[in-house]
Amino acid sequence: MELEFLGVRGSMPVSGTDRNKYGGHTLCACLMNSEKEWIIIDAGTGLKKLGERLQSQSGEKPLNIHILLTHFHLDHITGLPFFAPLYFSNATINFYAPTSSDETEKYLGGIMAGRYFPLDLKETPSKKTFTKIPEKKFAIGSVEISHCALNHPQGSVSYRLEENGKATVYATDTEHPEEGIDRNLVSFAMKADILIYDAMFTPEEYESGRKGWGHSTWLEGTKIARAADVRTLYLSHFNPDHSDKQIDKIISLAQEKFAHTFGAKEGHKAIL
Numbered sequence: 001m002e003l004e005f006l007g008v009r010g011s012m013p014v015s016g017t018d019r020n021k022y023g024g025h026t027l028c029a030c031l032m033n034s035e036k037e038w039i040i041i042d043a044g045t046g047l048k049k050l051g052e053r054l055q056s057q058s059g060e061k062p063l064n065i066h067i068l069l070t071h072f073h074l075d076h077i078t079g080l081p082f083f084a085p086l087y088f089s090n091a092t093i094n095f096y097a098p099t100s101s102d103e104t105e106k107y108l109g110g111i112m113a114g115r116y117f118p119l120d121l122k123e124t125p126s127k128k129t130f131t132k133i134p135e136k137k138f139a140i141g142s143v144e145i146s147h148c149a150l151n152h153p154q155g156s157v158s159y160r161l162e163e164n165g166k167a168t169v170y171a172t173d174t175e176h177p178e179e180g181i182d183r184n185l186v187s188f189a190m191k192a193d194i195l196i197y198d199a200m201f202t203p204e205e206y207e208s209g210r211k212g213w214g215h216s217t218w219l220e221g222t223k224i225a226r227a228a229d230v231r232t233l234y235l236s237h238f239n240p241d242h243s244d245k246q247i248d249k250i251i252s253l254a255q256e257k258f259a260h261t262f263g264a265k266e267g268h269k270a271i272l
């Protein structure tokens with residue numbers, strides 16, 4: 001399994017020479033299963049780049065794409081109207097979310113409805129399906145997928161993707177409990193090869209007025225990584241206010257607590 005980060009910024013996209021190392025696009029990651037189908041997690045602005053790649057690669061071949069949505073906050077869905085395959089008549093885009101199929105269609109369609117976009121989601125040429133993720137594990141080709149609820153305003157989920165005994169756990173947009181650590185997430189992430197975790201705030205920022213905002217810190221990420229005995233921790237969902245230099249500092253502090261920590265970077269591929 002090869003996982004690629006396409007967007008690692010939380011809240012809103014950013015640009016600037018001091019934001020290039022980790023990148024300015026909002027949340028999106030992708031992997032291809034052994035049936036050569038794309039499985040995408042979240043549809044933030046990072047999704048656009050993958051669309052461009054698919055446009056140049058696909059030609060006349062039909063495309064079958066799967067998009068797992070963690071929740072509907074804008075930083076996780078605003079790339080969708082700019083995703084080229086949405087406009088391909090030979091593409092099928094399968095959306096999966098914790099909400100009912102009608103709700104998912106309504107929430108995604110909402111950002112393209114009325115005065116927000118020139119074209120409604122329903123009018124785009126691709127075929128679309130909307131599926132509520134089942135309580136139990138399900139599979140997309142050779143990849144088995146499970147989910148667990150996270151602590152976030154209006155709710156969010158973490159996804160665990162497993163193929164050939166290798167597991168990736170994607171857990172952005174979560175706030176750690178007031179005391180102790182999120183035991184549900186620890187057992188969900190147990191022995192994963194990769195854990196991607198919410199590093200929106202430094203512990204100092206979190207303590208000074210960000211409690212209840214639904215996000216976590218690098219320090220909590222290292223605690224989960226240790227308790228769950230994961231192989232590699234990728235910190236992500238970086239704060240738009242944090243420069244590359246500040247993120248470098250965050251990563252080096254985290255490495256003191258959990259040595260195999262990296263900062264997720266746009267374009268970085270993690271091979272499992």
Ligand SMILES: [Zn+2]
Nearest residue numbers: 010011075173
């Ligand atoms: Zn977010």
Ligand SMILES: [Zn+2]
Nearest residue numbers: 071073152173
């Ligand atoms: Zn969110």
